[in-house]
Structure formats: structure tokens, C-alpha cells
Amino acid sequence: MDNQFKKAEASNKKLWNExxxxxxxxxxxxGFRTGKTALDKIQLQDLGDVNGKTFLHLQCHFGHDTLSWERExxxxxxxxxxxxxxxxxxxxxxxxxxxxxFICCNVYDLKEHLNEQFDIVYTSQGVLCWLKDIDAWGKxxxxxLKPGGRFYIMESHPTSHIFDDExxxxxxxxxxFHRAEPTVWDDEWPDYSDENYITKNPSFEWQWSLGDIVNALINAGLKVEFLNEYDKLFYKGFPEMIKDNDGWWVLPEYRDKIPLTFTLMCKK
Ligand SMILES: C[S@@+](CC[C@H](N)C(=O)[O-])C[C@H]1O[C@@H](n2cnc3c(N)ncnc32)[C@H](O)[C@@H]1O
Incomplete structure (x- = not known):
């Protein structure tokens, strides 16, 4: 399995470089260049005043959210x-x-690159499906985290992954539910943020249930402070989605019916 996971990660890295x-x-x-934040009101409110706090952003992509937290x-x-x-x-x-x-490394190799603890560890929006081992991630x-520090995540709700999105x-x-082997997506599918762009590299993804995610953090030693669920998504995940006034993607027929996003705060 180790070898298969390495291949999956290598392919995912190619995809993300693409x-x-x-x-x-x-x-x-x-917009960011002229002062607009990449962060939504929910995250800003949940994390509150971050001024002067040391802040580790896992899976930061090209830094849009990361630099927005510096601005905060x-x-x-x-x-x-x-x-x-x-x-x-x-x-x-x-x-x-x-x-x-910014540090370029696999999240699972981070201890080889970073020898510090932080007030806040943060990750968000499209991160967990790339992780091969949720328990190792929780650890x-x-x-x-420093003792007393907080972990925060905003992520697509695992329930939202069970529906046909075509x-x-x-x-x-x-x-x-989770299975060890990753699911391979290798079809001609437009990118979630640019519908005119068809991705060339396949993706290898893992599903983690809400129980898997919360238990990984609890078993690592963290205390859950809150877990909130929302009926809206941060990207267009389904063909019938429309944008609401705050920029969230919603399912008009299923409002208040299906959880699509969750936020979770834990304390060490
Ligand atoms: C959807 S993006 C991050 C979301 C971010 N909120 C955004 O939209 O800008 C997912 C990121 O996870 C990174 N990633 C995936 N697997 C990783 C791993 N094993 N270690 C470190 N980064 C990884 C990818 O390179 C990519 O930049």
C-alpha cells in the first residue's frame, strides 16, 4: 500500500503544479492586490482576533488565504x-x-522542515481528500500546536461527497465511508474554479467521514470546542447550484436539508 500511496501523492503533486x-x-x-480578503465572514468570526498570533497554514496552495491571514x-x-x-x-x-x-513540503514530512509550535494551526477548503492517513494528520x-493553541478547519462536508455531481x-x-485505496478521477472534467480549463493530470482522493476527522483530532489529544454544519459550499460542487448574495454556492431545492460545509475548532 505504501508504494501505491507514494504514486498517488506524486500524481496529486503533478496535478497541483498544473x-x-x-x-x-x-x-x-x-482583488487581493487591492485589499480584498480571500476569507469569508464565517472563518473571520470563528477565529476572531489573530493579531500577533503565530499561525501555521497547512496545504496553503498559492497563499491567497495565507496572505489574507497576515493582513489580519x-x-x-x-x-x-x-x-x-x-x-x-x-x-x-x-x-x-x-x-x-512559505515552506514547500509534503504535510507528512513537515517535522523535517519545521521545529516550532504555533498559537493557531489552520487548514481549509479542499484539503482532506488529498490525505492518505487522517490519524497521522491529527497527530x-x-x-x-502550543499548549492552549487552537486548530481550525473549514472543509466540504463529507456528506456532500456522496452525491452524483454530474x-x-x-x-x-x-x-x-473511508476505504484505504484512493479513488482515481481521470475523466475530462473542468476545474472547479475555471470551467473552461480541463485538467490533464488524474487525481487520487480519499474520503474521510466526519467521525474519522473528529476522532483523529480527539485521539491525538485535542479537545473539540465546536463543530458547525452549513447548507452551502465554497465552490460550485453540483450543476444546480447558484450563488447567494454572500458568494456561497447553494442548492435552491435543498436549502436547510443537506450539510455541505463544516467548521471545526479544537484546543490543545
Ligand atoms: C484546494 S487546495 C487548498 C485550498 C485553499 N483553500 C485554496 O483554495 O487556495 C489543496 C492544496 O493541498 C495541497 N496538497 C495536497 N496534498 C498535499 C500533501 N500531501 N502535502 C502538502 N500539500 C498538499 C495541494 O498542493 C493544494 O495546493
């Missing part, structure tokens, strides 16, 4: 295994004369 420049164009980087006053380190993402993140940081430190989160009607197509 997507980094695509997202650099399709995300609102120009945090002292930020962002890590990602896509060298193209980190290159673009450093370019944007330097262009805007910001300070965030890493614990390891990098057809109208929210039909159950995939399993809610």
Missing part, C-alpha cells in the same frame, strides 16, 4: 507540497511586500 497557475488567474488575485495581523507560515504553488505564493508575497514564510496538528437531482452515488 493547477496552481490556472488558479492564480481564476481566483481573485487582483497573524505571523504566518504556509506549507504546501506543490512547488509551483509555493513559487507563486512567494512571488505574490514579494510583490506586495508581505512577510509570510501532526497536535504536534505543531447529474441534476442529488442522487447518492458514492460511499460516505
Amino acid at each position: 493547477l496552481a497557475p490556472v488558479h492564480f488567474k481564476s481566483y481573485d488575485v487582483d 495581523g497573524a505571523i504566518v507560515t504556509g506549507i504546501d507540497f506543490s512547488d509551483k504553488s509555493i513559487e507563486l505564493a512567494e512571488q505574490l508575497r514579494d510583490e506586495l511586500k508581505m512577510k509570510t514564510r 501532526l496538528v497536535f504536534h505543531f 447529474q441534476l437531482g442529488m442522487n447518492v452515488k458514492y460511499s460516505y
Whole structure:
């Protein structure tokens, strides 16, 4: 299995190196340059005042959210295994004369690159499906937090992954539960943030149930402070989705019926 996981990660890294420049164009980087944050109100409210806090962002992509947390006053380190993402993140940081430190490494190798603890460990929006071992991830989160520090995640709700995302009607197509072998997506499918871009590299993804995620953090030694669920998504996950006034994607027919996003806060 180890070898298979290595191949899966190597392929995912290729995919993210392919997507980094695509997202650099399709995300609102120009808005960010002129002062607009990449962060939504829920995350800003949940994390509250981060001014002066040391802040570790896992799987930071090209740094859009990461640099937004620096703008909120945090002292930020962002890590990602896509060298193209980190290159673009450093370019944007330097262009805007910001300070965030970026590290290029696999999240599972982070201890070899970083020997510090943080007030806040953060990760968000499209991160857990790339992780081969949720328990090892929970232990890493614990390891990098100072005593009393907080872990926060906003992520797509695992329930949202069970529906057919190609057809109208929210039909159950995939399993809610984890299996060790990753699912391979190798079809001609447009990228979630640029519907004119068809991805070339396959992706290898793992499903983690809400129980898997929460238990990984509890078993690592963290205390859950809250777990909130929302009927809206941060990307267009289904054909019938429309954007609400705050920029969230919603299912008009299924409002208040299906959990699509969750947030979770834990304390060490
Ligand atoms: C959807 S993006 C991150 C979401 C971020 N909120 C955004 O949209 O800008 C997922 C990121 O996870 C990174 N990633 C995937 N697997 C990883 C791993 N094993 N170690 C480190 N980074 C990884 C990818 O390179 C990619 O930048």
C-alpha cells in the first residue's frame, strides 16, 4: 500500500503544479492586490482576533488565504507540497511586500522542515481528500500546536461527497465511508474554479467521514470546542447550484436539508 500511496501523492503533486497557475488567474488575485480578503465572514468570526498570533497554514496552495491571514495581523507560515504553488505564493508575497514564510513540503514530512509550535494551526477548503492517513494528520496538528493553541478547519462536508455531481437531482452515488485505496478521477472534467480549463493530470482522493476527522483530532489529544454544519459550499460542487448574495454556492431545492460545509475548532 505504501508504494501505491507514494504514486498517488506524486500524481496529486503533478496535478497541483498544473493547477496552481490556472488558479492564480481564476481566483481573485487582483482583488487581493487591492485589499480584498480571500476569507469569508464565517472563518473571520470563528477565529476572531489573530493579531500577533503565530499561525501555521497547512496545504496553503498559492497563499491567497495565507496572505489574507497576515493582513489580519497573524505571523504566518504556509506549507504546501506543490512547488509551483509555493513559487507563486512567494512571488505574490514579494510583490506586495508581505512577510509570510512559505515552506514547500509534503504535510507528512513537515517535522523535517519545521521545529516550532504555533498559537493557531489552520487548514481549509479542499484539503482532506488529498490525505492518505487522517490519524497521522491529527497527530501532526497536535504536534505543531502550543499548549492552549487552537486548530481550525473549514472543509466540504463529507456528506456532500456522496452525491452524483454530474447529474441534476442529488442522487447518492458514492460511499460516505473511508476505504484505504484512493479513488482515481481521470475523466475530462473542468476545474472547479475555471470551467473552461480541463485538467490533464488524474487525481487520487480519499474520503474521510466526519467521525474519522473528529476522532483523529480527539485521539491525538485535542479537545473539540465546536463543530458547525452549513447548507452551502465554497465552490460550485453540483450543476444546480447558484450563488447567494454572500458568494456561497447553494442548492435552491435543498436549502436547510443537506450539510455541505463544516467548521471545526479544537484546543490543545
Ligand atoms: C484546494 S487546495 C487548498 C485550498 C485553499 N483553500 C485554496 O483554495 O487556495 C489543496 C492544496 O493541498 C495541497 N496538497 C495536497 N496534498 C498535499 C500533501 N500531501 N502535502 C502538502 N500539500 C498538499 C495541494 O498542493 C493544494 O495546493
